[in-house]
Amino acid sequence: MTEAVWLVPALPFLGFIVDLFAGRRLGRAAGWLATLSVAAAAVVAVGVGLDVLAHPAEERTTIVHLYDWIRVGAFSAAADLRVDQLSVLMILVVTIVGTLIHLYAIGYMEGDPRLGRFFAYLNLFVSFMLVLVLAENLLLLYVGWEGVGLCSYLLIGFWFDRPAAANAAKKAFVTTRIGDTFMLVGIALVFLRLGSLDFSVVLDPAIEAVQPSGVFTVIALLLFAGAIGKSAQVPLHVWLPDAMEGPTPVSALIHAATMVTAGVYLVVRTHLFFEISGVALVVVLVVGVVTALYAALSALGQDDIKRVLAYSTVSQLGFMFTAAGMRAYSVAMFMLAAHACYKALLFLSAGSVMHGTHELSDLKRMGGLRRRMPWTAGAAIAGALSLAGVIGLAGYVAKDEILAIASETGRTAVWVLGTLAALLSALYIGRWLFLTFFGDPRSEEAGRAHESPPVMLVPFLALAVGAVGLGVLMLDPETGLVPTFLEPVLGAVPHGDAGVEAAVLVVISQVVALGGLAVTWLVYASARVDWLALRLRLAPLPRFLGHGMYVDDLYARVLVAPAKAGSAILATVVDAGAVDGLVNAVGRLFQSLAGVGRRVQTGLVRTYALAFLLGALALLAYVGVRG
Amino acid sequence: MSTPIAYFLVVSAALFTIGTVGVMVRRNALVIFMSVELQLNGVNLALVAFSRLHGNLTGQVLTFFSMVVAAAEVVVGLAIIVYVFRRRRTANVDDLAVLRW
Numbered sequence: 001m002t003e004a005v006w007l008v009p010a011l012p013f014l015g016f017i018v019d020l021f022a023g024r025r026l027g028r029a030a031g032w033l034a035t036l037s038v039a040a041a042a043v044v045a046v047g048v049g050l051d052v053l054a055h056p057a058e059e060r061t062t063i064v065h066l067y068d069w070i071r072v073g074a075f076s077a078a079a080d081l082r083v084d085q086l087s088v089l090m091i092l093v094v095t096i097v098g099t100l101i102h103l104y105a106i107g108y109m110e111g112d113p114r115l116g117r118f119f120a121y122l123n124l125f126v127s128f129m130l131v132l133v134l135a136e137n138l139l140l141l142y143v144g145w146e147g148v149g150l151c152s153y154l155l156i157g158f159w160f161d162r163p164a165a166a167n168a169a170k171k172a173f174v175t176t177r178i179g180d181t182f183m184l185v186g187i188a189l190v191f192l193r194l195g196s197l198d199f200s201v202v203l204d205p206a207i208e209a210v211q212p213s214g215v216f217t218v219i220a221l222l223l224f225a226g227a228i229g230k231s232a233q234v235p236l237h238v239w240l241p242d243a244m245e246g247p248t249p250v251s252a253l254i255h256a257a258t259m260v261t262a263g264v265y266l267v268v269r270t271h272l273f274f275e276i277s278g279v280a281l282v283v284v285l286v287v288g289v290v291t292a293l294y295a296a297l298s299a300l301g302q303d304d305i306k307r308v309l310a311y312s313t314v315s316q317l318g319f320m321f322t323a324a325g326m327r328a329y330s331v332a333m334f335m336l337a338a339h340a341c342y343k344a345l346l347f348l349s350a351g352s353v354m355h356g357t358h359e360l361s362d363l364k365r366m367g368g369l370r371r372r373m374p375w376t377a378g379a380a381i382a383g384a385l386s387l388a389g390v391i392g393l394a395g396y397v398a399k400d401e402i403l404a405i406a407s408e409t410g411r412t413a414v415w416v417l418g419t420l421a422a423l424l425s426a427l428y429i430g431r432w433l434f435l436t437f438f439g440d441p442r443s444e445e446a447g448r449a450h451e452s453p454p455v456m457l458v459p460f461l462a463l464a465v466g467a468v469g470l471g472v473l474m475l476d477p478e479t480g481l482v483p484t485f486l487e488p489v490l491g492a493v494p495h496g497d498a499g500v501e502a503a504v505l506v507v508i509s510q511v512v513a514l515g516g517l518a519v520t521w522l523v524y525a526s527a528r529v530d531w532l533a534l535r536l537r538l539a540p541l542p543r544f545l546g547h548g549m550y551v552d553d554l555y556a557r558v559l560v561a562p563a564k565a566g567s568a569i570l571a572t573v574v575d576a577g578a579v580d581g582l583v584n585a586v587g588r589l590f591q592s593l594a595g596v597g598r599r600v601q602t603g604l605v606r607t608y609a610l611a612f613l614l615g616a617l618a619l620l621a622y623v624g625v626r627g
Numbered sequence: 628m629s630t631p632i633a634y635f636l637v638v639s640a641a642l643f644t645i646g647t648v649g650v651m652v653r654r655n656a657l658v659i660f661m662s663v664e665l666q667l668n669g670v671n672l673a674l675v676a677f678s679r680l681h682g683n684l685t686g687q688v689l690t691f692f693s694m695v696v697a698a699a700e701v702v703v704g705l706a707i708i709v710y711v712f713r714r715r716r717t718a719n720v721d722d723l724a725v726l727r728w
């Protein structure tokens with residue numbers, strides 16, 4: 001079965017080809033075809049997973065050679081797929097969550113004139129994402145990496161006739177490209193200094209002796225820069241909130257469950273570089289904590305139903321990097337899987353709300369939707385409780401393990417800031433939940449909302465099971481299923497005896513989670529507080545947070561404006577003046593020379609005949625003189 | 628005894644000169660064309676005369692080539708002239724001086 005792993009990315013690619021060329025003729029069937037192709041890939045992925053499980057723990061890594069891709073001199077990159085515990089976990093998450101979101105999209109995109117194109121892009125995305133996580137060398141990984149970036153661009157800008165969507169797509173592409181460029185340099189450096197791009201060579205612990213640790217620091221930081229761009233971490237996080245202009249299934253699949261977690265995957269996959277470096281690991285930790293806190297604060301100020309979730313995703317990814325920065329790679333991976341479930345669930349319920357209220361997306365104008373959309377509300381409640389970290393749910397298991405590790409290993413600052421971010425998470429998701437589904441409708445659309453069709457509701461159930469119950473896979477960080485499964489690849493979860501008692505940690509986390517939810521219930525749903533008036537009184541604060549602390553505006557002033565001014569100078573003075581001037585001067589020179597020469601051309605046949613005759617005579621005379 | 632070569636060359640030169648002057652001074656495209664044919668025939672005559680003088684057939688063979696080429700040239704040239712005449716209602720080459728600076 002492992003040998004057939006190539007089918008996993010190939011099946012969605014086949015779906016892409018068919019939908020691309022026959023999408024229009026297929027009509028509604030295009031969506032079903034796309035869903036089936038991903039579902040088939042999921043079946044193969046499960047088969048591969050079972051095959052891997054059937055081997056003893058030390059023999060679970062298989063490299064499936066497809067063909068020699070590039071072989072130039074000393075450089076070689078083969079199209080090899082790596083099947084090990086880590087990639088199996090990733091393909092399972094991608095294909096299963098992908099199938100559910102495809103199914104949902106059939107209902108959500110109903111009636112769109114470019115349905116076939118939409119599902120073609122979605123399938124292409126899944127295919128590239130699977131190449132990314134299955135790649136055995138960094139170059140093939142980079143192919144998948146750029147491929148998902150392309151699909152992200154195409155899908156954010158799917159409704160490109162809206163200027164906001166077209167601009168958001170461009171912004172996402174350019175911003176992630178900044179990170180990607182660093183990453184490509186990092187990949188080149190890996191080959192130059194370590195002599196290969198294959199994971200089986202460069203991720204061998206023996207590689208440490210090949211180069212001084214400074215080289216590994218540079219490589220790790222360059223690769224991490226790529227991860228920052230892709231996973232929307234500070235300072236390259238600005239594209240993700242804007243990416244919400246895309247259709248909601250896209251936000252759920254690409255900008256919550258899969259593509260944005262590629263950065264986490266990259267760091268976890270190449271964690272050897274980060275560990276040898278040491279410094280790089282600290283950078284990952286700092287970026288993770290700062291992002292978790294910053295994005296959670298910003299999420300609190302958002303009024304758009306999807307932008308709250310976008311900032312939330314940024315924040316949760318920050319938690320994952322925090323875990324990776326503390327060497328708790330399997331915890332990061334578990335959180336990745338759990339987050340894929342509960343965040344996809346939240347996005348899909350947000351999409352369902354927008355579907356049922358004629359594209360209403362302003363939280364201020366919603367309210368009371370749980371009565372008209374009970375299934376959607378149920379899904380949102382399950383996702384929100386999991387995200388907030390209510391005990392026993394998947395989100396709790398992941399996040400509290402991260403905080404517990406921070407506390408145990410004596411990283412008090414990380415623990416305090418992480419707990420603060422957790423509190424903010426409970427606050428923003430509580431606000432989101434209560435403003436949307438509780439209280440009374442605050443607009444006509446909200447009052448006339450209708451529940452979505454069953455095809456959109458079925459995925460809710462499956463994802464809700466994941467969001468609630470995925471925690472059973474990691475009941476204990478030492479003996480849980482996921483950590484023991486991943487241990488041969490990622491090492492054991494670190495432990496220490498510093499910090500407070502485990503029981504106290506649980507109490508604190510529950511106070512934080514339930515307290516946060518209770519406060520938001522009191523403010524937004526109990527009708528005991530006039531939150532609109534409160535909001536007006538505090539106006540500058542919501543505005544500050546709502547604009548993401550003006551980071552976007554800062555970039556616009558500090559980076560974009562000087563770049564534009566510089567380009568203007570280059571365009572007018574250098575290009576139009578110097579370069580064009582030089583080229584035009586050469587042109588004018590020859591024009592004036594030709595002005596003299598062209599007088600010869602009279603157009604009169606007899607003049608030409610005379611010239612011809614004189615020429616013939618001259619030739620004759622020359623021959624005569626020479627003898 | 629055969630006729631001295633000089634006789635043939637005089638006639639040949641006369642034909643060529645008439646043709647050359649015709650090309651230079653006449654304006655009617657058809658007449659210029661006929662003059663070109665005269666030049667060609669002047670040269671053909673010289674070729675045949677020299678061929679006879681030297682006692683081999685090279686010059687005569689070359690003459691056949693030049694006649695065939697001349698025939699082909701006439702076909703193309705006349706076609707152009709006929710077309711030009713149909714479009715411009717003139718065969719005067721001085722009126723056809725559009726291809727210039």
